[in-house]
Amino acid sequence: MKxxxxxxxxxxxxxxxxxxxxxxxxxxxxxxxxxxxxESEYCSAEQDYKDALQVCDILDIPLRSVNFAKEYWDxxxxxxxxxxxxxxxxxxxxxxxxxxxxxxxxxxxxxxxADKIATGHYxxxxxxxxxxxxxxxxxxxxxxxxxxxxxxxxxxxxxxxPIGDLEKPNVRERAEKLGFDNFEKKxxxxxxxxxxxxxxxxxxxxxxxxxxxxxxxxxxxxxEHDGLMYYTLGQRKxxxxxxGHSDGEGAWYxxxxxxxxxxxxxxxxxxxxxxxxxxxxASDLHWIxxxxxxxxxxxxxxxxxxxxxxxxxxxxxxxxxxxEFEKPRFATAPGQSVVFYExxxxxxxxxxxxxxxx
Amino acid sequence: MNYFDHSATTPxxxxxxxxxxxxxxxxxxxxxxxxxxxxxxxxxxxISRKQIAKAINSDPTQLIFTSGGTEANNQVLKSFNQSxxxxxxxxxxxxxxxxxxxxxxxxxxxxxxxxxxxEKGRVSVSEIESKIQEKTGLIxxxxxxxxxxxxxxxxxxxxxxxxxxxxxxxxxxxxxxxxPVDVKDLGVDFLxxxxxxxxxxxxxxxxxxxxxxxxxxxxxxGGQESGLRAGTENIAAIAGMGLAAELATDGxxxxxxxxxxxxxxxxxxxxxxxxxxxxxxxxxNKLPGLVNVSFPGHRSDILLAKLDRSGxxxxxxxxxxxxxxxxxxxxxxxxxxDEINISTxxxxxxxxxxxxxxxxxxxxxxTILTD
Numbered sequence: 001m002k003x004x005x006x007x008x009x010x011x012x013x014x015x016x017x018x019x020x021x022x023x024x025x026x027x028x029x030x031x032x033x034x035x036x037x038x039e040s041e042y043c044s045a046e047q048d049y050k051d052a053l054q055v056c057d058i059l060d061i062p063l064r065s066v067n068f069a070k071e072y073w074d075x076x077x078x079x080x081x082x083x084x085x086x087x088x089x090x091x092x093x094x095x096x097x098x099x100x101x102x103x104x105x106x107x108x109x110x111x112x113x114a115d116k117i118a119t120g121h122y123x124x125x126x127x128x129x130x131x132x133x134x135x136x137x138x139x140x141x142x143x144x145x146x147x148x149x150x151x152x153x154x155x156x157x158x159x160x161x162p163i164g165d166l167e168k169p170n171v172r173e174r175a176e177k178l179g180f181d182n183f184e185k186k187x188x189x190x191x192x193x194x195x196x197x198x199x200x201x202x203x204x205x206x207x208x209x210x211x212x213x214x215x216x217x218x219x220x221x222x223x224e225h226d227g228l229m230y231y232t233l234g235q236r237k238x239x240x241x242x243x244g245h246s247d248g249e250g251a252w253y254x255x256x257x258x259x260x261x262x263x264x265x266x267x268x269x270x271x272x273x274x275x276x277x278x279x280x281x282a283s284d285l286h287w288i289x290x291x292x293x294x295x296x297x298x299x300x301x302x303x304x305x306x307x308x309x310x311x312x313x314x315x316x317x318x319x320x321x322x323x324e325f326e327k328p329r330f331a332t333a334p335g336q337s338v339v340f341y342e343x344x345x346x347x348x349x350x351x352x353x354x355x356x357x358x
Numbered sequence: 359m360n361y362f363d364h365s366a367t368t369p370x371x372x373x374x375x376x377x378x379x380x381x382x383x384x385x386x387x388x389x390x391x392x393x394x395x396x397x398x399x400x401x402x403x404x405i406s407r408k409q410i411a412k413a414i415n416s417d418p419t420q421l422i423f424t425s426g427g428t429e430a431n432n433q434v435l436k437s438f439n440q441s442x443x444x445x446x447x448x449x450x451x452x453x454x455x456x457x458x459x460x461x462x463x464x465x466x467x468x469x470x471x472x473x474x475x476x477e478k479g480r481v482s483v484s485e486i487e488s489k490i491q492e493k494t495g496l497i498x499x500x501x502x503x504x505x506x507x508x509x510x511x512x513x514x515x516x517x518x519x520x521x522x523x524x525x526x527x528x529x530x531x532x533x534x535x536x537x538p539v540d541v542k543d544l545g546v547d548f549l550x551x552x553x554x555x556x557x558x559x560x561x562x563x564x565x566x567x568x569x570x571x572x573x574x575x576x577x578x579x580g581g582q583e584s585g586l587r588a589g590t591e592n593i594a595a596i597a598g599m600g601l602a603a604e605l606a607t608d609g610x611x612x613x614x615x616x617x618x619x620x621x622x623x624x625x626x627x628x629x630x631x632x633x634x635x636x637x638x639x640x641x642x643n644k645l646p647g648l649v650n651v652s653f654p655g656h657r658s659d660i661l662l663a664k665l666d667r668s669g670x671x672x673x674x675x676x677x678x679x680x681x682x683x684x685x686x687x688x689x690x691x692x693x694x695x696d697e698i699n700i701s702t703x704x705x706x707x708x709x710x711x712x713x714x715x716x717x718x719x720x721x722x723x724x725t726i727l728t729d
Contacts, residue, residue, distance in 0.1 A: 029667075064663050112663050 003027040004160060005109035006118045007101060008056065008063060010048030012175045012182050013120030013163055015055040019178055020162040021118055022059060029114070030056045030063040033105055035072035035096070036193045044195065051182045058179055064112065068104045075099045077193070081206050087257045088335030089232040091147075091304075092191055098150035106158055117159050123148055123346070124164035125156050131289050132157040134346045139167040146304045149339045149349035150286050200230050212262035214241060217255060217274055225264045228257045234275060234331020239266060253331075276328035279358050282338050282350035283320045289347070292316060299341045300325070302332050302352065308341050321350050324358065360670045360715050364708030365504055365532060365648055371557040371605055371709075374598045378559055381594040389591050390580065399593045406600025410564055413603040414549065415540040422565050422583040423596050424576075427531035428455040430550035430565035433576040433587070434527045435459045435498070439468040440574050443495025443524075446470040449481045450691040451503055453529060469493075477693050478640035479508035487518055494524050501530040501544075502537065505675045505688045505704060506639035507648035509537065516545035525572060531555050531563070535606030535613060536645045541566055548573075551603075553595065557709065558602030562595035613709065617647030620707040620716050624649060627720040632727050636698065638689065647707040650675065650689075652698045656727060661703055664726045670719055673704040 006018040008030035021028045032052045034045050049065065056063040076095045083090035101119065109117045122137030122144045134156050137143040148156075163171055175183035194202045203209075209227030216222050223241040225231065231239075235254040250269030257264060267274045280302070287293070292313075299308035300323060309329065315322035323338060332355035339349035361369070370378070381402060387395030389403055404418070411418040424430045432455065438444050444467045448456055460470045471489040473481050481499055490497075497519050502509045512528050519526045527548035533539050535556040541549055549566040553559055567573050570584065579588030606613075628635050628651070636652040653661060658674035665672055675686030685699040694702075707716070 062663075062666060064659075064666075066659070111657075111660050113667075 001025065001027045002115040003029065003113060004116050004118050005029050005031050005112060005114035007105060007120070008032050008052040009120065010044075010051035010055075010182065010185075011120065011188065012172060012180065012185055013122070015052075015059075015120075015180050015182060016166075016171045016174050016178075017118055017120040017162040018055070018059055018061065019174065021160065022061070024162075028059070028061050029112070030059075030061055031105070031109060031112070032063060032065040033101070034065065034067045035069055035076075035100060037067075037069040038193075051185070055180050055182065066105070066108050068100050071104050072096070072100055083335045084203060084229040085207055086335075087228045087259045089333040090335045091337060092193075093147045094150055094337055096192075097148050098155075102148075102151050102155040102159065106155065118162055119159065120163055121148065121161050122164055122166075122168075123161050125159065125161060127157075134288055135164070136341070136344045136346065137161075137163075138165045142168050145341075145346040146301055146337070146339050149288065149337065149346055151288060152286075153288070153290060156288065200226065203229060210262055212264065214239065214264045214266055217265060217267050217272075222252075222266065228259065228262060228264060231257065231264055232331075233257075233333040241266065275331055277332050277355035277357055278328045279314070279322065279324045280329075280332050280338060280352050280355045281320060281322045282352045285316070285319055285321050285348070285350040287348035293340065293342060293347050295342045295347075297342055298347075300349075301339045301341070302329050303336045306330075320353075328357070329355070360719060361710050362670065362672045362705045362707060362715075362719060364710070365507075365555070365704065365706035366673055367554045367560065368557045368708055369710050370554075370559060370598070371602055373605065374558055374602045377601050378594045378598040381597050385593060389593060390582070399591075402593055402597045403591055406596045409600035409604045410551075413534065413539070413607040414551075414566060415542050416566050419584075420541075420566055420568065422567075422586050423591060423599075424550075424563045424565050424587060425561055425592075426554075426563035427453075427529060427550045427552035428563075429576065430552075430563050431455040431498075431527075431529055432459055433565055433573065434496070434548045434550070435468070436463065436576065437572060437574040438496045439463050439466055441495050441572070443493050444468045445491050445493040446496045446498060447473060447486055447489045447494055447524075448498045449473045449475055451475050451479055451505075451508075451688045452498065452500055453504060453531075456498055456500075456529060475508075475691055478643075479503055479506045479638075479688070479692050480640055480643065481510055481515075483511055483514045483518055486515060487522075490519075490522050490524060494522070496525050496527055498527040498529070500532070501528045501539070501549075502532045502645045503639070503688065504532050505686060506650040506692070507532070507645035508640040509643040509645065511643075512544050512546060520545070525568075532645060532648075534603060535610065536617065536647065537614070538610065541568075553599035553602055556602050556606040558599040559595045562592055562599050564599065614646050616709070617707055620711055620713065621647055621649055623713055623716050624705060624707070624720065627717070628723065631720075631724045638692065638694065638702065649705045649707075650702060651705070652694070652702040653727065654698060654701055656701050658701055658703050661726060665722065668722050670722055673706070675699070675702045675704055 004021050004026045008014050032049050053063050076092050080090050080092045106117050122142040124135040126133050136145045172183050211226050213221050214223035214225050231254050236251050239252050241252045252266045255265045255267045255274035300311045301308045310326040311323050314324050334352050337349045337351050340347040385399050387399040389400040407418040407421050450472050473485045475481050499510050516526045525547035528546045529550045530539050531552040547568045552563040575586050577588045582588050634654050638650040662674050685696045689699045
């Protein structure tokens with residue numbers, strides 16, 4: 001019987017994932033991972049551990065725990081801060097998957113004697129022609145392949161994704177039937193280590209803020225900002241631009257950041273031309289299969305919640321890629337990833353450096 | 359199930375369990391009530407107090423019941439926080455129920471000094487002398503360490519302390535039932551015990567004090583326990599602890615022999631297939647049946663998980679809360695290098711074991727270590 005170590009987060013997805021593997025006859029063990037050393041009202045690790053323990057008790061499987069706080073700090077959080085210092089909008093969950101969950105966690109599970117690991121991600125994997133593919137989860141509202149594009153063949157073939165072909169309401173239903181207290185536990189949103197606290201206050205602890213002015217696209221001052229790192233491209237809320245500056249229609253949006261002059265550039269209206277770009281360049285290019293695709297039907301997402309849109313590769317080497325979309329994309333933010341798809345298959349991706357119109 | 363973690367806690371003795379159960383069922387009276395049911399409850403508490411007094415050679419009036427060893431330790435230390443002589447001398451391998459209390463309340467009046475331990479985990483009496491100040495009111499040194507089992511030279515410490523007008527507290531929670539615990543012979547001023555370490559119920563302990571005057575009330579309220587620990591008494595647990603103490607001391611000689619035989623069987627068996635094993639602690643002065651051993655090249659968390667998987671329950675010295683695996687501070691204080699430190703397991707044998715179990719433990723370890 002194969003031994004599978006399931007990453008138990010205390011949430012409903014991993015709990016149901018474990019129960020499915022037990023039904024399928026695997027020898028299942030839970031492993032709880034702690035990646036952040038902070039005992040505060042914001043860090044729910046202790047409660048999450050207790051939730052995971054209760055689930056494992058119901059399933060009658062062992063729960064072990066491991067601490068990767070140092071690895072997370074060094075390889076994920078430092079990078080997160082570095083990116084913010086550069087005025088970019090990083091996505092730490094992507095790095096957490098490649099560096100922690102599918103590296104440290106995987107290795108630790110193997111040390112404990114596991115044949116494979118499993119997680120509660122909404123994705124699927126399959127073998128095809130000697131390669132393993134990563135596919136979108138079947139629930140279109142929950143698909144998490146965007147966060148896993150950085151995995152390689154070894155990582156994906158070492159993992160099972162038991163809930164990838166389920167829809168979230170079905171997962172909750174199963175959890176309730178199994179008697180898991182966490183069946184109604186709300187989905188975690190945002191960045192795990194920040195939790196529900198104020199993003200600005202959190203970031204201020206690590207990076208000194210440099211307030212400056214907000215200008216419109218003609219260079220006229222329309223307000224003041226608290227520090228460029230607090231804003232992301234396409235952001236509408238929290239700009240604090242008062243009346244009297246209006247020179248167009250609609251709400252203000254962040255169009256760009258001028259790091260050199262510490263100025264935030266804004267424009268009015270969701271249709272503002274400065275919010276839309278057709279092209280982008282990106283680096284840290286990674287293909288899941290190990291090879292660049294040769295596809296006529298390439299699509300890409302520029303952020304987790306974006307729709308995948310038709311595009312073509314205009315230039316590429318081992319490290320970097322240039323992409324042109326058929327239609328302009330809204331608010332392409334450097335630091336986020338562009339992730340490529342062919343149908344349901346997630347092909348890989350890269351970290352966006354620049355967006356522009358040719 | 360093969361349980362080798364008796365230093366963490368012990369299974370309740372069947373006779374103790376029966377007594378606790380029957381009291382919970384039949385004697386619900388409040389010991390402060392003056393009617394018959396109250397008097398019955400009071401009587402059970404005082405029987406227990408006498409049993410414990412006999413077990414440790416104190417007077418019954420020198421004992422108060424607490425919620426456990428942690429509370430007993432807290433009460434002693436916090437009493438000195440309010441005293442004029444509020445400097446405490448202790449050492450880095452005490453239980454957190456001493457060290458955490460001191461580091462926390464040292465922002466108030468109390469201050470403390472740490473005496474180092476040697477590579478065997480023994481504190482040096484002469485080093486203690488050098489740490490004693492004008493304001494030193496208390497020396498707190500455990501009778502035996504919970505991780506490595508090293509027994510401390512309490513009598514010598516007491517003699518030195520008393521020459522300097524300093525009182526001595528000893529946390530003896532690991533000791534009752536594994537070595538003689540005689541407060542008169544030791545000469546200590548305070549001693550803490552916890553019932554669940556000697557086959558009694560959890561959530562109950564006792565504090566011995568030579569003189570009441572050095573002690574402040576911990577819990578305030580209805581004046582129970584001579585005003586030193588208010589709160590309606592946990593009668594069943596108190597009675598259970600009394601019986602457990604009696605059983606532990608009555609069977610002491612036999613139990614020590616049994617523990618030593620498990621220990622010898624385990625050590626020689628282990629060395630036969632894993633000669634690199636390092637036994638930590640003081641071989642000459644240690645609790646019987648507690649074996650702290652490092653397995654160089656093998657991480658304790660992995661070993662622990664594999665043993666757990668096969669139904670063998672042991673401890674690793676390294677702390678593990680929700681996640682963290684950190685080197686044991688006790689072993690670090692004894693000078694163990696981190697990579698050896700995190701390769702260490704504690705096996706603590708007890709009355710739930712037999713030699714067949716020790717044999718199966720050895721064979722499981724052999725499988726794991728030579729895998």
